[in-house]
Amino acid sequence: MGYFDRKIEAAGDGALLDAYSQTVSRAVELVGPSVAQITVGANGSGRQGGGQGSGFVISPDGLIVTNNHVVSDAKTVRVYMPDGFSSEARVLGRDPDTDIALIRTDTSLGTAAPLGNSKNLKRGQIAIAIGNPLGFEWTVTAGVVSALGRSMRAQNGRLIDDVIQTDASLNPGNSGGPLVSTTGEVIGVNTAVIRGAQGIAFAVASNTANFVISEILRFGHVRRAYIGVAGDTIALPRHIAVRAHSNAESAVRIRRVEAGGPAQSAGLQEGDIILAVEGQPVLGIDDLVRLLNGERIGKPTEILVLPIGNMLETRVITPASRP
Template sequence: MGFIDQSIVPAEDGGLLDVYSSTVASAVDLVGPAVSRIERIGGRGGHGSGFVISPDGLIVTNNHVVEEGRLVRITTPDGFVTEGRVLGRDPDTDIALIRADSSVGAWARLGDSKRLKRGHIAIAIGNPLGFEWTVTAGIISALGRSMRAANGRVIDDVIQTDAALNPGNSGGPLVSSSGEVVGVNTAVIQGAQSIAFAVASNTAQYVVSELLRFGKVRRAFIGIAADTIELHRRVALQAGVTQTTSVRLRRVEPGSPAEKGGLQEGDLVLAINDKPVAGVDDVVRLMDGDRIGQETAFLIFSVQGTIETKYVTPAARPL
């Protein structure tokens, strides 16, 4: 690729490039100091990225970065090295939580991934291929995706982006143009034009809270894969709901509680037990362990074009 001759770039385009560059740089300045290199201690070696989310040294990374390890080595951007212990991990979302043994300085706050829209800037920060604290940028191309994790389980509420990810980026933050962490980078599909994925921050926040409280994530299982989509105003008015997005069922597993309750592929989930559902993260949060064995009301806009209430009894998550 050759250099751009700035003399032939229209002034207004040059200004836009400057604004874009300043936006990315500002976001990196805010979040970059909180991003650390994470290395497993003992067992099979491996490394990835992580980022601090609280002043007391809580660090979010990927489950596949720590795997079965209990101790990790943490290296901060300024070269400070300390150790940490794994507080808990959730293979179903590829999220793990670490507490550093000593202060690691800067920290970043998990933002609200519901505020994202397709086309927004996405900035990935991490340690790919041993090159420390590398930054890549792209755009968000889809929200509320589902993808299959390494353990075969379906991860819900995934952000799709073209911000380049490489080995070592795993566990690093996906950052918005305003400098908020909106996702946890988790995977890239090779040979597919570098389509990359991150677990949305709202789901990551839920997982972190469950790991802190219970040491694991309690889940009710209904057997669906779903996407977050725009909700047509006519449907919202007909159903008496106020949200502008909802969840479309992309797959209903045969024999699952969802199928037994009458849910079908293509149905839109508008509310669960009268609580509005505006995104896949709402389904994840509302289907916690307390719902196991409890009949649960799903307000849906069916593939037949009718507003209906279906009753589903979630089961315990299969092993």
């Protein structure tokens, strides 16, 4: 390779790097102003010196999403915005099952981050983690989406569904902040409560976060039906979709069946594929969570499954209230 060839190649690499940098910077400029520091005092007063994490504004009237473990059992917290504004906020509701909490400030906030559709995510696309551990500036890490639709066990033993895995490292204090796409949409809520997260990071998908937010705003807590399974979102082979008379490209594969639960009583086993609930397609873990809402508790529910090596079957399961 000659001198001029090397110069051209170097210029091309520089242009690609510059384009990548501009893409990340543009997304951060869009979402960064909405990312807050959340501080919880040791006595619940919200004074600096207690526990802290990040959160992000989703509505100009002061609604902020953060992690459940960030607010813990506090009734009020303190919010610090990048522009120097601070305000007391009250905790509207918490959901330990997804490590998501919703709080509201006493005053309106002008900047909000839009929640995107996590169902549109693809492995390999750029993911940007933003946090605000200091209160007056944000920190940024970038990587790619490594895996989608995971069910992961938190440090307290709870199973968190619809988890995004990324190699965008999670800095201390960034837990509760947004995971952002290159278009400036929030695709997940970063969490640091997953076991074995060294070198990788996890976020609860935005669609699940949206479901939790809606439940908290309506009922003050999340109502869930429980069938006793853990699963992963998988690509659905075309021949299975054809047999199910479906155009779906994905479904949920059962990874674990809890002993004594409704699913085990109905004969579901590890490896079975869940295709639909009451005729509604199950394209991923977020769909399963959404369809098994509080209204299903105690009601016989038809679930279309494909057992390992067998024909399609409709199983009737009566969900219980989530323990």
